[in-house]
Amino acid sequence: MSKESDRERMRKQLDETHDWPCDFMFKFIVPKASENEAALRAIFGLKARFKMKDSKTGKYRSFTVVDNVDSADAVFVRYEAAAKIPGIISL
Numbered sequence: 526m527s528k529e530s531d532r533e534r535m536r537k538q539l540d541e542t543h544d545w546p547c548d549f550m551f552k553f554i555v556p557k558a559s560e561n562e563a564a565l566r567a568i569f570g571l572k573a574r575f576k577m578k579d580s581k582t583g584k585y586r587s588f589t590v591v592d593n594v595d596s597a598d599a600v601f602v603r604y605e606a607a608a609k610i611p612g613i614i615s616l
Contacts, residue, residue, distance in 0.1 A: 536597040549593075
């Protein structure tokens, strides 16, 4: 499958399960560093709600971010921006 067909499949699933605009939950795991948290906050802005939890070893921090989005494309934009953070894992 091509990247574009994967995106269309995902867009269809999101459109079928969400009524836009709506609050959408994003989940990430990043190496624990203040610049990683700052980068995520810059992507989502001041209105997003953040919940953080450190790993048992303290090396990683998980983020649950709830943000109001207008469309499946807005979800894609946020995940693509977050993918530029070194070491990030998007769930």
